[in-house]
Amino acid sequence: MIIWLLHAATKKSNYKRMKNILYLYREIMPHHIPVLKELVQSGYNVTVVHVSLKKLTPYQIPFLENVNFLNKEEFTQKMLNKLAIELKPSVLFVCDRTNAIYNITALLLRKRFNTPVICGCDTQWRGGKQWANVFTAWFRHNRYYSHMLVAGMRQFEYAKKLGFENSKIIWPLYSADLNKFNKIEIDVKRFSGSKNILFVGRFAEVKGLNILLSAWSSIQDKKGTTLTLIGSGPLKGKLSYSSDVVVHEFMSQSELLEISSKASCFVLPSIFEPWALVIHEFAAAGLPMIVTSSCGATIHFVLNNYNGFVVESDNVEELKNALIRIIDSDANQLFEFGKRSRELSKSITPKMVAAALLSVVKE
Numbered sequence: 507m508i509i510w511l512l513h514a515a516t517k518k519s520n521y522k523r524m525k526n527i528l529y530l531y532r533e534i535m536p537h538h539i540p541v542l543k544e545l546v547q548s549g550y551n552v553t554v555v556h557v558s559l560k561k562l563t564p565y566q567i568p569f570l571e572n573v574n575f576l577n578k579e580e581f582t583q584k585m586l587n588k589l590a591i592e593l594k595p596s597v598l599f600v601c602d603r604t605n606a607i608y609n610i611t612a613l614l615l616r617k618r619f620n621t622p623v624i625c626g627c628d629t630q631w632r633g634g635k636q637w638a639n640v641f642t643a644w645f646r647h648n649r650y651y652s653h654m655l656v657a658g659m660r661q662f663e664y665a666k667k668l669g670f671e672n673s674k675i676i677w678p679l680y681s682a683d684l685n686k687f688n689k690i691e692i693d694v695k696r697f698s699g700s701k702n703i704l705f706v707g708r709f710a711e712v713k714g715l716n717i718l719l720s721a722w723s724s725i726q727d728k729k730g731t732t733l734t735l736i737g738s739g740p741l742k743g744k745l746s747y748s749s750d751v752v753v754h755e756f757m758s759q760s761e762l763l764e765i766s767s768k769a770s771c772f773v774l775p776s777i778f779e780p781w782a783l784v785i786h787e788f789a790a791a792g793l794p795m796i797v798t799s800s801c802g803a804t805i806h807f808v809l810n811n812y813n814g815f816v817v818e819s820d821n822v823e824e825l826k827n828a829l830i831r832i833i834d835s836d837a838n839q840l841f842e843f844g845k846r847s848r849e850l851s852k853s854i855t856p857k858m859v860a861a862a863l864l865s866v867v868k869e
Contacts, residue, residue, distance in 0.1 A: 525595075527545055527552045527553070528595040529555065530555050530598070530599070530605070530611065531557070531601040534554065534567050536683060537680065537783055539683070540681070540684075541856045541863075542570055542573050543570065544859070546570070550572075550864075551573075553574045553593060554575050555576045556575060557579070558577040559579055576589075583607050586608075587611055590615055596867045597621065597622045597864070598623045599625075599863055600624070600650075601625075612651065623650065624651065625647070626654075627654050627655065627656050627657065627664060628657040628661060628802065639668065640668060643667075643669045644669065647668045656677050656678075657781045658677070658802055658803065661781075662677075676865055679781075680781060681786065682787040682851065683787075688791075690763060690791045690792055694841045696767070696768075696792075696844070697770055702768060703770060703772075703773055704736070704773065705733070705735045705773050705775075706736045706737060706762065707737050707774065708739040710739045710741060711741065712778060713739075713777075714777045715735070724826055729834075731770075734753075734765070735752070736762070737755075770793075770794070770832065771795070772785075772789075772794070773796040774798065775798055776800060777798070778819065781802040782797075782803045785801060786803055786807055789848065789851040790852075791847075791848075792848045793843075794814045794844055795807070795815070795843075796828045797814070798816070798817055804816060806850070806853060808850070813843045813846035813850060814847065
């Protein structure tokens, strides 16, 4: 509270000089930073209210000029409404549409200033319980939000079912930090010698790590290939690892860039993921890919037999065969896959995400 009051006192005049954007978010992650920078470069102050407690990762947010990060836990509904009215943002972006406090503030801005309010959606349409959202969308989603920003093609279907018109559905929601991941050099030498297959993610059941380890252990001749697992999570101490599996803790992006520059392939055996940004990140890093078809990002960044292999989730045999194909591939084949991954990764950029957010701003 004290931090916010000091900020309001010192920045109030700056808010009047520049246009404002208000972000109501969950946890801030590294891939958000280049988008925020793009918004600032477009002439905006950005205020981000985000969850600072019970975070999934230990990521530390860097200082950004003209971006103010505020802890959600310090705000009551009244305080958040007051901040929103003071800022009178050109656009409000709400990441977490299940958060009642965020939704009430969104409704306030729509009614008082007719502010464009965008909600983010990385949810794939799967039916079942989602029909309840469809039936109640007219007094929930369509009441709070003027637009829906979707991650990709599989999210567009859900947005349509929630009643958003084509002109009110915008894209894209997420982007990898291409400036960082595209710096990794792609050449044949990178894929020569002993191979290393890389997994990065949470050690949780939904990530399919038990399936990956089962497939890995069933391969008779790995030809010196190692499997590297990076991340943290509840299953980390419960899984069984063979001697050719290397396990690391959560890493910073700079550390991930270093280790991915020495990898031969990226694997994500997830049972289900609404999006999976890591697919974009390691495609941008120029790696051949093995991913499951259930990940939302798969259809955007991985084409089967073009830059890697797409397998069905929860299928040990398919995953095993894909791993063997990477193990048996020579350096030239992996090099071609890597170049194609980078080619596909450029279809979405941080600049495009920022442009999507600004596309609804009223002149």
